[in-house]
Amino acid sequence: MDRGNKCPLCRTVIFMTPRTCAVSVTLNNIIQKNFPEEYAERKSEQDTLVHLGNESMPLFVMDVIIPSQKLSLHIFEPRYRLMVRRIMEGNHRMGMVALDSATGSPVDVACEVEITECDPLPDGRFVLELESHRRCRIVKAWDQDGYRVAEVEWVTDIPPQSDQEKTDLQELTSSAATFARSWLDRAKEAARQGDRRRLEILLNVESMIPTPQDPERFSFWLATLTDRRPSERLELLRLQDTGERIRRGLIYLRSVERGCRMQ
CATH class of the missing domain: 2.30.130.40 (LON domain-like)
Structure with a gap:
């Protein structure tokens, strides 16, 4: 209750x-002396709930x-x-x-x-x-x-299977991180012209930026930079390919820069 x-x-x-x-x-x-079984049962029940x-x-x-x-x-x-x-x-x-x-x-x-x-x-x-x-x-x-x-x-992403795949993923992540920081700087500058709510959101997102040395975590952070539909976020959540998620995140950012929304 x-x-x-x-x-x-x-x-x-x-x-x-x-x-x-x-x-x-x-x-x-x-209570423990007079109702030992009831006490143990209730304690176990509460521990299970919490x-x-x-x-x-x-x-x-x-x-x-x-x-x-x-x-x-x-x-x-x-x-x-x-x-x-x-x-x-x-x-x-x-x-x-x-x-x-x-x-x-x-x-x-x-x-x-x-x-x-x-x-x-x-x-x-x-x-x-x-x-x-x-x-x-x-x-x-x-x-x-x-x-x-x-x-x-x-659930975690499927890791790269070869050294070359690891290198390619790391290069993609580093390149995406550079683009994302540049995009954030431009977005914050535009928001400072009068959209304080937007600026606050961007600063919160920026505070969560992970290191590019963790590509999987970075790929999700990249996706938070733009406002995606629930169906798109669900696809990203189910996806177990880190590189593909980063590429989609970059597409989303570039679509916002062009002033359009992916349909």
Whole structure:
């Protein structure tokens, strides 16, 4: 059930989770002595809800997110407020996934995001700051207290098979990094003429730039420079060819420079 964040006696808003509260030693000893089996069962149940393990995570169903993004969320639905409280007691991570418009079910791939800032509001809502990290494939999913939880397997790109392929990929990445920095400089200069919101977005993206020595991560960052349709982001998320993702990212950047959008 969804619990509020007010003291049950005085109704004062309390910005804390049950795990941060002091435990009454006397009461704890009495419960363990008189109800040992129930105590162990309840403790195991709570640990399972909070610590799902490395291969399971709660899902926030909203949009296609790719690695190397920063975003903000306003959490107001009771089921997701409960989910966020449990996440903040655990590893601060969840998966973000989109719905398939044809089936109405979540798509087969998601992106792990980390809650870097969590601002609880007096009425139980949350304002979150997130950073996306790695992608995963959903093996199976189920409902838990109103929200979705999934067992996942982590997805990485297929590595180059020869030294020549590694060299070609590194050269492509370095060339793309040079072009991206130049593109960013021009975009920031244009945004400084009056589009402060656009400038803020560009500065946030720039702060996430990875080293070209990590081509896979760089390829996703490159794709965040332009606003792509959900279907395009989903293709990039499923793609396991680093070089192809970089080439698509460059096409997107050049299309923006020409003042058009890829259809």
